[in-house]
Amino acid sequence: xxxxxxxxxxxxxxxxxxxxxxxxxxxxxxxxxxxxxxxxxxxxxxxxxxxxxxxxxxxxxxxxxxxxxxxxxxxxxxxxxxxxxxxxxxxxxxxxxxxxxxxxxxxxxxxxxxxxxxxxxxxxxxxxxxxxxxxxxxxxxxxxxxxxxxxxxxxxxxxxxxxxxxxxxxxxxxxxxxxxxxxxxxxxxxxxxxxxxxxxxxxxxxxxxxxxxxxxxxxxxxxxxxxxxxxxxxxxxxxxxx
Numbered sequence: 001x002x003x004x005x006x007x008x009x010x011x012x013x014x015x016x017x018x019x020x021x022x023x024x025x026x027x028x029x030x031x032x033x034x035x036x037x038x039x040x041x042x043x044x045x046x047x048x049x050x051x052x053x054x055x056x057x058x059x060x061x062x063x064x065x066x067x068x069x070x071x072x073x074x075x076x077x078x079x080x081x082x083x084x085x086x087x088x089x090x091x092x093x094x095x096x097x098x099x100x101x102x103x104x105x106x107x108x109x110x111x112x113x114x115x116x117x118x119x120x121x122x123x124x125x126x127x128x129x130x131x132x133x134x135x136x137x138x139x140x141x142x143x144x145x146x147x148x149x150x151x152x153x154x155x156x157x158x159x160x161x162x163x164x165x166x167x168x169x170x171x172x173x174x175x176x177x178x179x180x181x182x183x184x185x186x187x188x189x190x191x192x193x194x195x196x197x198x199x200x201x202x203x204x205x206x207x208x209x210x211x212x213x214x215x216x217x218x219x220x221x222x223x224x225x226x227x228x229x230x231x232x233x234x235x236x237x238x239x240x241x242x
Contacts, residue, residue, distance in 0.1 A: 035176075036144035036157040042178045043185055046121040047211035049112045050184050054212070054225050055084045062222050066229035083232055087111045092207030103200050111210040115168050115189075120211060127159075127172055138169040148173055150188075150208075151199030158193065167191060183224035185211040 063084060068076035089108035091099060100107040113120060117129040117137050128139035140161035148158040156175040163170075168189065173196045175186040187209050188196050195202040212224070 032147060032157075033144050036159070039157060039174060039176060039178070040122060040124055040142075040159075042180065043122045043174075044124065045179070046119055046214045047185060048119050048214050050210035050212040050224070051084075051087050051111050053216075054221055054228075055088060059221060059225060062225045063229065066226050067233065070230070070233040079233060080229070083229055086232075087210065089206065093203045093205055096206035097200070100200070100206060103206070107200075107206055110207045113209055113211075114207065119214065127169075129169070138166065140166050140169060142172055145171075148193065148197055150197055153199065156187070158196075171196060173197075179213055179216075179220070182227060183212075183216075183220050185209075187211070 060080075063080040064076055067080040067083070070076070071079045085108060087109045089096070089110040090112070092110040092114065096107070096110065113129070115137070116131050118132040120127065120129045125143065126139065126141050129137045131137050140163045142159035142161050145158045145160050147155055149155050150173075154175060156173050159172045159174065161170060168191050170191045171189060171193060173188040173190075177185050179185075188204060188207065189209075190196050190204055192203075195204055198205065200206060213220070
């Protein structure tokens, strides 16, 4: 919006403009809150980490098919292995920073659940997690706070619980993925908003949880692998062309 010189604009017009901008801001905030509420409704269910499921050997051919189609049969197998390894990391935070630096020479993302969580259940505004033995790790109700940008790369919805004992589960930072659209979820959770918005710095560096419904069928497995391969290979080909 251009700067307005107040000498040339009648006072009533300035007031009208301010009221209009305020109303627009309120409407935008209302729309965001509705989107955030709809997201939680659309992801109801229990999830486990995505990549340990879809990188099982029995799905190797599903990885190869889109990679061969994009890169050719000679380069396809290497591309498939590269993509499978890229998000199968097991370190994040300072350990990952020590290993990868700023990421310019390569990085392996940790897309597992952290802080002792093996499964996460989304039930409307209530989010809970259990460990590998089924014992509850956390259970809190969350309310929408605002949109949040992850290092200028991707935008998601930030939710917060009022429970004082939430610790590293105080905030959930959800990307707009759903099982119906991208066949998986992507999110972060933690105790500090500024750190959650950083990509290769701080206690959550190189970590972005990827989740998959525990009741997913073979068709969803095929869909999520194919989408992951096609999106990442298309981006890589575009970069090579540039």
